[in-house]
Amino acid sequence: MAVPAPVLTMSGIGKQFPGVKALDGVDLRLLPGEVHALMGENGAGKSTLIKVLTGVHPADTGTIELGGAPVAFGSPLEAQQAGISTVYQEVNLCTNLSVAENILLGREPRRRGRIDWKRMRARAAELLARLELSLDVSAPLSTYSLAIQQMVAIARAIDVDARVLILDEPTSSLDADEVEQLFRVMRRLKGEGIAILFVSHFLDQVYEISDRMTILRNGRLVGEYPTRELSQVELVAKMIGQELAALERLHGEARVFDRPLVEARGLGRTGAIEPFSMTIHEGEVVGLAGLLGSGRTEIARLLFGADHASTGEIAVRGTATPLRTPRAAMAQKIAFCSENRKADGLIPDLTVRENIILALQATRGWTRPVPREQQDELVSRYIRALKISPPNPEHLVSNLSGGNQQKVLLARWLILEPRLLILDEPTRGIDVGAKTEIQRLVAELSDGGMAVLFISAELEEVLRLSHKVQVLRDRRLVAELPNDAGLTSDVLMETIASGGRADVSVNGGRPS
Amino acid sequence: MTIGRASVPAKYLPVLVTGCLLVAMFVVGGIRYEGFAGGQVILNVFIDNGFLLVVAVGMTFVILTGGIDLSVGSVVALSTMVAASLMEGPGWPPYLVVPLVLAIGSGLGLVMGYIVQAFDIQPFIVTLAGMFLARGLCYTIGTDSIPIDDPTFTAFAQTRIDLFADLWISPSVIIALVVVGVAAYVLHYTRFGRSVYATGGSEQSALLMGLPVGRTKIAVYTVSGFCSALGGVLLSFYMLSGYGQHAVAMELDAIAAVVIGGTLLTGGSGFLFGTVLGVLVLGLIQTILSFEGTLSSWWTKIFIGMLLFVFILLQRLFSRRSGR
Numbered sequence: 052m053a054v055p056a057p058v059l060t061m062s063g064i065g066k067q068f069p070g071v072k073a074l075d076g077v078d079l080r081l082l083p084g085e086v087h088a089l090m091g092e093n094g095a096g097k098s099t100l101i102k103v104l105t106g107v108h109p110a111d112t113g114t115i116e117l118g119g120a121p122v123a124f125g126s127p128l129e130a131q132q133a134g135i136s137t138v139y140q141e142v143n144l145c146t147n148l149s150v151a152e153n154i155l156l157g158r159e160p161r162r163r164g165r166i167d168w169k170r171m172r173a174r175a176a177e178l179l180a181r182l183e184l185s186l187d188v189s190a191p192l193s194t195y196s197l198a199i200q201q202m203v204a205i206a207r208a209i210d211v212d213a214r215v216l217i218l219d220e221p222t223s224s225l226d227a228d229e230v231e232q233l234f235r236v237m238r239r240l241k242g243e244g245i246a247i248l249f250v251s252h253f254l255d256q257v258y259e260i261s262d263r264m265t266i267l268r269n270g271r272l273v274g275e276y277p278t279r280e281l282s283q284v285e286l287v288a289k290m291i292g293q294e295l296a297a298l299e300r301l302h303g304e305a306r307v308f309d310r311p312l313v314e315a316r317g318l319g320r321t322g323a324i325e326p327f328s329m330t331i332h333e334g335e336v337v338g339l340a341g342l343l344g345s346g347r348t349e350i351a352r353l354l355f356g357a358d359h360a361s362t363g364e365i366a367v368r369g370t371a372t373p374l375r376t377p378r379a380a381m382a383q384k385i386a387f388c389s390e391n392r393k394a395d396g397l398i399p400d401l402t403v404r405e406n407i408i409l410a411l412q413a414t415r416g417w418t419r420p421v422p423r424e425q426q427d428e429l430v431s432r433y434i435r436a437l438k439i440s441p442p443n444p445e446h447l448v449s450n451l452s453g454g455n456q457q458k459v460l461l462a463r464w465l466i467l468e469p470r471l472l473i474l475d476e477p478t479r480g481i482d483v484g485a486k487t488e489i490q491r492l493v494a495e496l497s498d499g500g501m502a503v504l505f506i507s508a509e510l511e512e513v514l515r516l517s518h519k520v521q522v523l524r525d526r527r528l529v530a531e532l533p534n535d536a537g538l539t540s541d542v543l544m545e546t547i548a549s550g551g552r553a554d555v556s557v558n559g560g561r562p563s
Numbered sequence: 564m565t566i567g568r569a570s571v572p573a574k575y576l577p578v579l580v581t582g583c584l585l586v587a588m589f590v591v592g593g594i595r596y597e598g599f600a601g602g603q604v605i606l607n608v609f610i611d612n613g614f615l616l617v618v619a620v621g622m623t624f625v626i627l628t629g630g631i632d633l634s635v636g637s638v639v640a641l642s643t644m645v646a647a648s649l650m651e652g653p654g655w656p657p658y659l660v661v662p663l664v665l666a667i668g669s670g671l672g673l674v675m676g677y678i679v680q681a682f683d684i685q686p687f688i689v690t691l692a693g694m695f696l697a698r699g700l701c702y703t704i705g706t707d708s709i710p711i712d713d714p715t716f717t718a719f720a721q722t723r724i725d726l727f728a729d730l731w732i733s734p735s736v737i738i739a740l741v742v743v744g745v746a747a748y749v750l751h752y753t754r755f756g757r758s759v760y761a762t763g764g765s766e767q768s769a770l771l772m773g774l775p776v777g778r779t780k781i782a783v784y785t786v787s788g789f790c791s792a793l794g795g796v797l798l799s800f801y802m803l804s805g806y807g808q809h810a811v812a813m814e815l816d817a818i819a820a821v822v823i824g825g826t827l828l829t830g831g832s833g834f835l836f837g838t839v840l841g842v843l844v845l846g847l848i849q850t851i852l853s854f855e856g857t858l859s860s861w862w863t864k865i866f867i868g869m870l871l872f873v874f875i876l877l878q879r880l881f882s883r884r885s886g887r
Contacts, residue, residue, distance in 0.1 A: 107771075128773030143771040145764030147831035148757070156761055157754070157773050165752045191574065207772070 056119070058083045058246050059104075059135075059215050064113035066099055066270075068450060071441055073099040077113075077272045079265050081215060081246040086237060088257045088278065089250045091267035092290055092454070092482035097250055100267070101217055105130040105137050118214070128157075136208035137217040142200045144207070146193035151175035153192050154207045178206045182236050198229040205233075209240060216240060217248045222256055234260050252482065254283050266290060287483055308332035308518065312502045313354065313385070313471050317363035323349040326362050327528035329521060331471060331504060336497045338517030338534070339506045340543055346526040347506045348390060351473045354504065355387040356380040381414060386469035388460055390476035390506070396460045399449035403439065404430045406448050407462045414467065433462035438488060454485030461489070465496075472496065473504045478512060490516055510540040522546045577825025578837040580877065584870075585840055588847050596854040602730050608846035613735035614639065614797040615816055616842045619824075620746045621672075621790025622817040623838045624783040627750070629763045629830025630686040632784060634675065634693035635791040636813035638668050640806070641697045642795020647709040647805025650716060657716045665792045671697065672788015676781035686784075694814070701807030708806040711799060720800035735797045742793065746786075747835045759783060763830025819867055820845055823874050844870070 059081040066074040074096045081087050091097050103110045106124025115122050117133055124130040127137065144153045151172045152159075160170040175188040182202055192200060201221055208216055218237075222230050237247055237260060251257055257264065258278060266273040266289050273289050281289075310333045319326030324346040331337050339347045352358045354365065356374035364371045367383050374380045377387070389396055397406055407430050412421055430444045437458040439451075448459055457477060464472060474493070478486045493516055497503050507513050513520055514534065520543065522530040530546050532538055593600035609616070618635050625632045642664045649655045649663070675693045679686045711717065723731045750756035758779040761769040770776045798809060824841030826833025848866045852858050 126773070127771050128775075131773050137771075139771060143765070143768040145761045145768050145772075145831065147764035148760055152757060152761075156757060156769075159754060159757065161754075165748075166754070166757065 055082055055084075057081055058118060060116045061100075061104065062114055062116075064100065064103055064115075065111045066096075066103055066108060067111050068099075071450065072270055074103065074110075074270045077267065077270070078275075079104075080275065081248060082263075083214070083246050084241050084244045085262040086241055086247045086249050086260050088261035088264035089248055089267070090257065090264050090286065090290055091273075092484045095267040095290070095482075096270040097267060098219065099270075101137065101219055101248070101250070105135060105217065134212060134214035135217065136213040136215070137219065138201070138204045138208050138221055139219050142197065142204050144192055144200060144204055146191065146200070148192060149189050150179075150186055150192055150195070150203055151188040153203055154178055154188075154210060156207075158210070175206070178210055179203075181209070181239075182206055183232065198225045201225065201229075202233070202236075205236065209245075213245055215246050215248065217250075219250045220252070221249075222251055222253060230256065254286065258283065290483065308335045310334075311366075312368060314366040314369075315350075315354065315363065316366060318353055318360050318365060319362045320349065320353060320358055321361045323358065323526065324353065325527045328363075329528065329531070331502045333470070333502055334497050334500045335519070336493060336503045336505055336517045338513035338520040339504065339523060340510055340513050340520050341523030341547060342508075345523040345547075346528075347523055348475055349526070350523070350528075351387060351475050351504065351506060354380070354471075355385060355473060357387070381410075381467070384467070384470040385473065386410075386464035386467055386471070387473040388464055388475060388477055390479065396463075397448050397456055400447065402445050402447055403434070403451070403459055404444035406459050407433060407444075407466060410463045411466050429466055430462075433466060437462055437492065454481035457481055457489070458485070461492070469501065471502045471504065473506075475506045476508065477505075478507065478509070486512075510543050514538065514540055514543065574832065575834075577874075577878065578834055578840065581823060581825055581837055581840040581844065581874075585844055585847065588844065588851065592847070592851050592854065596851075599850075599854055602728075604850060605843075606726075606730055606732050606736070608843055608850060609736045609739070610733050611801075611849075612842055612846040613733070613739040614794040614801060614810075615813065615820065615845070616739045616839065617742050617790050617797060618794035618813060619817045619820045619838050619842050620742055620835065621787035621794075622814075622821050623824075623826060623833065623835055624746070624750075624759060624786045625686070626818070626821050626826050626828060627759050627763045627830055627833055628780055628783050629766070630679065630780065630783065631690065631818070631828075632672075632675075632787045633687065633690040633814050634671070634697055635787060635794070635817055636810045636815075637694045637697035637701070638671055638788060638791035639795040639798055639810035639813055640701050640808070642668055642792045643799045643802065643805040643809050644701045644704045644709070644807060645805070646796060646799050647711045648704050650711055650713040651709055654713075657713055657719075661796055664796055665789060668792020668795065669785050669789040672785040672791070673781065675788070676784030679784065680777050680780045690784075698807065704805075704807075706807065708804050708808075711803045711805065716799075717803060720803060733800070735800050738793070738797060742790065743835060743839055750835055755779065755782065760831055763832070765831075816845060816867075819871055822878075823870055825874075825878075827878055 057080040061077065061079040064074050064077045077096065077100060079100065089097050089100070099108065102108045104115065106126050106129055117135070122133060124133065148156070154175045155171055159166045160174060161167055172188050176185070179186055179188070182205065184202055186195065186199065192203060205221070221233060225233060241247060249257070249261055261278045263275065263277050264281070265275045266286070268290060311330050312333045313331045315327060315329045317326045317328055327350070329337070339350060341347050349358070353360055354374070356376050356379050359375065365374050366372060372383060374383065404426060408421055408426050415421065427444065434442050434444060439455050439458045439462070448456060451459065461477065478489055490512065493503055493505060505513065505516055517534050519534055520532045520538065521528055522532065522543065524547055532543070532546065618639060622632055622635060645667060646660050646664050649660045650657065671693060675689050678684060679689050719734060722734050724734065724737070725731045750759060758769065758774045758776070761772070761774055762776050762779050766776055799805060802809065820841035821838050822828060822841070823844055824833065824837030824839070826837060845867060849863050852860060852862055
């Protein structure tokens with residue numbers, strides 16, 4: 052098979068941000084009619100490369116050729132007009148406008164300068180039909196799910212005669228059926244000769260859909276490979292630049308937990324979670340498994356005092372302690388790392404140091420500032436311990452990659468030396484390397500005596516870390532499973548699906 | 564919720580609520596006071612608030628993008644002052660003065676919009692500066708009220724346009740309604756109008772969708788400046804004078820009218836028709852109080868305050884529901 056001429060060639064791309072060399076001599080070739088995966092850890096430069104390509108950031112060095120002619124885009128609009136369309140990680144649409152407008156905004160059909168709403172709706176419906184979707188195109192976008200919004204974004208992207216379609220993490224909010232639908236659409240577009248640049252953290256998906264891949268690491272090019280010639284293990288090794296340690300269970304021998312730290316006794320909140328009892332011992336990692344919306348976050352919020360319980364009580368070290376506010380929980384040395392680091396956690400315009408010190412300062416009260424020397428010392432210790440990159444405490448948090456932002460958030464709570472650390476989806480949307488580091492850290496902390504409540508949608512991860520797993524289903528705690536040899540992700544999945552494993556006592560908590 | 568979903572889309576609900584409120588006020592007024600129920604009462608609201616309506620139209624554009632324009636009252640005052648002084652002092656004819664005034668207002672808006680956009684400064688503070696500047700400029704022209712007695716100007720101002728029966732309106736009302744019509748058309752049927760909504764919905768998204776966000780933001784402040792200047796001209800018709808103390812705190816009335824009309828202060832949601840209703844509600848409160856006779860005019864402020872509270876709470880409820 053003769054290799055067709057690339058539709059897009061980027062060569063020697065370099066980009067410098069204050070304090071970080073984001074890209075250094077990166078090449079990328081896209082062939083017409085292929086799905087090309089762009090792989091790399093968080094902070095490897097994938098997003099920056101895409102932003103350079105689409106004209107959000109100008110490149111410092113290097114050239115971009117589209118269809119053989121050199122181009123330089125000053126804005127996403129110019130890139131779009133040249134045939135490079137992008138669907139970003141977070142759906143960048145205006146949810147206050149109608150579906151039709153979101154697809155056609157900026158190129159609405161007009162008659163004598165006046166927007167022709169009728170033709171606009173017809174055109175939008177036609178484009179959605181191409182994606183096998185039928186929606187009420189005059190309804191506001193906010194009435195549809197995130198998955199549908201993603202499809203709308205793709206419909207928008209392919210309306211212009213796109214030669215290159217960039218999909219940046221399009222599947223992170225989709226369920227399996229929706230991913231399948233998206234892949235059908237991608238194959239169809241590929242058949243029409245469009246080059247698709249696909250970014251995803253899900254390796255299985257990459258292997259299912261992509262033809263070739265380009266791998267980046269630390270802003271540099273690792274190489275370009277046909278997908279079928281590179282095994283998943285090789286790919287991961289190339290992405291993180293070292294042989295991946297075997298993904299063994301992180302806790303070695305079984306341990307005995309006999310010192311209860313936090314107990315929930317018949318704790319519940321109407322409409323959020325049915326009354327449940329659970330005991331978290333010192334040094335124990337308790338995993339919470341369940342589908343999205345099964346009540347995982349609700350439990351965490353109750354234990355942290357962020358929501359009020361309508362029934363039951365919480366006991367800390369055996370004595371009943373009302374936790375009415377997060378402040379009260381913090382006084383009992385309970386820390387909560389929320390799942391939404393952007394909305395609830397970090398302040399992007401403050402530096403790494405300021406973000407880390409925030410919670411410590413809050414517990415001391417504003418009249419007693421943490422001395423600068425102590426700040427510097429604490430912060431540099433945690434930057435080292437968590438391998439935050441770049442290791443510069445005065446760097447703005449907004450310039451950090453997702454994985455590193457998560458580490459900063461973790462550092463903020465660790466600095467308080469909590470006895471119970473609640474982690475809600477600490478590894479979502481971050482790359483393999485940072486993920487294993489955070490997992491290892493959790494294991495170390497629990498070995499040091501800290502109790503951890505670990506919430507994750509990834510069953511493998513829950514299994515690897517937890518001493519026992521609490522299974523949630525439909526806002527009810529349905530089973531407590533000791534993490535023994537008999538517990539596999541299949542068993543766990545079955546428990547979630549069926550609502551309880553018959554041969555396991557629900558009142559367990561025994562060491563295995 | 565069920566009613567909202569069954570009959571009217573949620574986006575029309577705030578406007579509908581304001582509309583119902585207006586009707587209710589009119590009915591109550593009609594029952595309580597003799598001579599209230601006639602059509603002239605509504606027309607008088609338009610006649611007495613035509614300038615506010617025009618100013619509120621400009622404010623609607625700004626608020627729809629998620630911005631705010633505090634300078635409008637001062638620009639109105641400056642416009643009356645420039646118009647009066649040029650007609651009285653050098654004796655310029657109105658057909659020269661009015662375009663000049665409109666150009667000054669638009670220019671001020673353009674400059675403020677440019678500063679907001681180019682330096683990425685909060686509109687609150689930029690237009691606050693514009694407010695002080697314009698108000699101050701009034702007093703460099705003169706500290707006293709300047710009467711206008713240009714014959715063409717006063718003749719136009721005092722024209723009564725008779726409708727059927729005994730009803731009449733002033734030319735200002737026609738001008739205000741034309742402004743409303745043009746603005747509604749622009750917002751609904753032009754790319755600029757849709758960019759205004761998109762920018763207010765999510766500026767970042769609008770930018771990544773390739774919309775001219777910068778130009779849109781500058782344009783809405785220019786529109787607001789133009790509307791303020793036109794509002795100033797209409798106020799000169801109404802007052803037949805120019806004075807630095809005219810239209811004090813009118814920006815707040817305009818904002819109140821826009822919010823009561825159902826437009827979200829965060830931008831991206833609202834209708835011009837709502838703003839018209841908002842202005843009518845404010846005007847009707849004053850009318851009712853004047854019919855009541857015994858209450859001091861400060862009760863207007865109290866009612867507006869209470870209404871604002873109610874509407875802001877309503878908005879919060881709606882946005883929570885639609886967020887689900």
